[in-house]
Amino acid sequence: MMKTIALCMIVKNEQEYLRRCLESVKDKVNQIVIVDTGSTDETISIANEYTNEVYHFDWINDFAAARNESIKYAKADYILVLDADEYLEDSVDILSSIEVEADYYFIKIHNMMSQGRAIDHLAIRIFANNKDLYYRNRLHEHLNTYEDEEKYKAGHAEFTIMHTGYTDDMLEGREKSKRNLSLMLKEVEENPNVYNLFNMGRTYNWTGNHGKAIEYLQRAYSLSGNLSIVPELVATLCRSLGEMKRYEEALYVLQEAVLVFPQEVDLVHLQALFFKEIGYYRDAIAKMNLCLEIGDQGITVTEGNGSYLAHFRLAEWYEERNDLVKSYEHILEAFKLNMNFIPVMGKYFKIVEKANIPLDDVFISIKQLYTISNSAQLERLLEVLYQLRHPLLHRFITEYNVIVQDSVEAIAYQYVGEYEKSRDKWITIDEITDQNGEDILLLSILLKDENLFKISRPLLNLSVSEQKKLQKCIFDISPGNLKLTTHTESLLEKSIIHLIRLHEFETFESVLGCLWNGGIDIKMKICEHLIAYGFNEIAIDLLVKLYEHNSRNESLNLILGDVCYKSNYFEDANLFYSRISPRKYEIHEHLYEVNSKMGNQNEKEIIIEEIKKLFPICQWVKTEL
The missing domain is CATH 1.25.40.10 (Tetratricopeptide repeat domain)
Structure with a gap:
């Protein structure tokens, strides 16, 4: 018999995201339950377009209470939990993912960040109804599976929940965490289990109190056994240790953890970074290469740690050793894997320049590697070339007939060696920003031009004595x-x-x-x-x-x-x-x-x-x- 699914949500002032979420799931579930905790925008009217089961719940500073209020209305066999800024892609088939009839299912959450990056983690978002599964904790609510793990059967759903509010959540979360510290401390005092200790440590980590974070995370780690949160717990603990420059201590923790979780790429990536911090170059290189072998795998995964970011790090490290052949090999792979990640693009241009690859060859290669199909992609490329003061800036402006600001045109001329044209452009610009002071100083040196030097002086924050000596x-x-x-x-x-x-x-x-x-x-x-x-x-x-x-x-x-x-x-x-x-x-x-x-x-x-x-x-x- 086909299983039924109820979507249960709690919302407050989610008019920006809610419609997208409900559109993505309306044909994939049998029931939609929405509990509103005090919206003052259009959230409720949007919710009413998709279901007549919209309920009000007075907010009592308790996320678990709100979640439990929502699931009490569920009549289906299974409950799906989504936040308003999450959604499912069209191809998702929820029913096929719950055929094993587990009591609860881990689902990958794909948290999209800026610059095309993402962090993936697993969370329980589908669970059986009427099996005494419910939420605990005022803050950082979670199902009671951690406390009663032996009673329930776990499964893994083969689809992904997309989350677009991650960066905003992080920024807001830091402020909320500061405000909620007293509540969290009370929660830990009442119930000092591994989950509460972990969240307490994670909160201190977010607020920048790494000493306190380490204290709670170490307590959580000692109680964690082989719970599914261990890799994330270890990673958070070691990042806090890293912030305190306790790299060797972090490496000993990671060394122990990767024996138990060898396919957690984030842990191996941290090993590589910390080995590099203490100057263990060979170990750092070996661990970063291991990340490439593992790939972007793990319970919690920072996208790229087993792919383009690992190549990027290796390119950086080989560049530091002036091994430009290996550096080029890795930055080329990174660029192929994620051509829209701006640091990769910038590093590619730096390395090919240091390797003295002819500009014509670089121009041809970049046009093959980086498909320019819209103005945003061209703008991104020109911005990178401008920031690098790269000679190909002039070539791409000319090739695509781009109309740019006078200062950008002056820069383009200057770094392709057309110094007089650059000078002629600079002296016609009425307002030159401080960021171009060093460019004009350089041009004054190249042309021995005192007029350009006069233009550069107020942009360089020089004292009178410094001006005289520099002149x-x-x-x-x-x-x-x-x-x-x-x-x-x-x-x-x-x-x-x-x-x-x-x-x-x-x-x-x-x-x-x-x-x-x-x-x-x-x-x-x-x-x-x-x-x-x-x-x-x-x-x-x-x-x-x-x-x-x-x-x-x-x-x-x-x-x-x-x-x-x-x-x-x-x-x-x-x-x-x-x-x-x-x-x-x-x-x-x-x-x-x-x-x-x-x-x-x-x-x-x-x-x-x-x-x-x-x-x-x-x-x-x-x-x-």
Whole structure:
């Protein structure tokens, strides 16, 4: 006999979403029950269009009471619970999902967020009527299945509930959580079960009190056994530990949890992130690759953690190591999987530029990867190119005959090397915003144009003294030994990066002369920028000069070791790495890699034993050799 289904909802002021929800489900259920808790908008009249079972319930600060009021009117075999900002897609067949006749069913909730991202989690949204299943808890209401789990049979429905209010819920939830803390504390005091402790910890986590969050989440974890909420509980606990920079503690918790839940990609993703935070590069890479093997799976899943976001992270990490071949491979995969995720698009353009891929090839590739079928997609692409100051901005504006603001056109000319056209455009603009001050400063450096420098000055937040020194640095042939402020150094450093990108090395040398009078930190940064764009030999020459007077500087030794390793000068790399304190895990990994390249097997074995002894949380050494 075919089962019947009753939709039971509680609502208040939901006129924006309610019609979409009810339209999506009206032909899939046998009964619709709506309990209103005090709407003052058109909610009730919309509800009356779909059912004559609309009831009023006085709000008593108790979500469980309202939910229980709604389900008491259900006459069907099963109850479906939806919120007003949720809906079902047309293809959903609810009846086929409850054929196993379980007492309750977990259903995937797809929470849509900004920038095309989403978080998926499982929740009980269908359950049998008249089996003594009811809601508990004033806040964070839940069915009594957690307390009476042995009495009921669980199932998994093969459809998804779509939820579009997630970002708003999160923002509102933070404020509501602050207001409701006293109620929640009372709930925990009366009934300190795993679910209430978890929600208490999650609330403190949302409000930014991570110390308190950890206290409650650890208590919940100790009571959790193998409940279905464990992966989410562990993830929340470890994120709070991460916020407190207690990364190793979080990694020990995760190490234990993934043995029990090996297919929970969010847990493995957190492992990768925390290994990266403490400098365990090989373990971070291995765990992120494992995320790709698992895919977007788990009870609670952040969309992309097992797909495009994992590729994105790997692209970032390989880029940091200046391994642009692997970085490109991963960002290309990320782009293919989610071309609308703006950070992926931005990273793609950065990496192909650093890899010196010809612009014509990049232009052709992007047109194949990114289908531009409407103005919004073109606008998104142009915005990314504008923010990056990318030379292809001019090409796409021209290709699609886009009419843009004068400032955008000036930027497009400037970063494609048409400096005079850019200048001519800038000087005609009456109101230039602060965000373009650095662009005009750069152009004044390139063209040695004092008029442009005058235009840039009020946009750069410079003191009178800083203005004079910056002007002397740019326009004097021999500016002398200028002592620049940190702010002025930062402005010139940003100009240096663009000069490297534009291959304007004569001007680069001029600006470098001013910055080279500064401290060692700014000099090392300049060398790192050169390395990032593939100018290793120039960087090595500058770094060696620094080394003559700073041979004990560990950061300098690390940069030299890395660039020598990248340039296949392995003996030199080994020398520089060996001068860094062995207290840092990172250096052991570097020494292992360079000795691998040199074929020093005995030295590799010694390094592995040292890592095992000093850094027991390290995982890759347990399977090496």
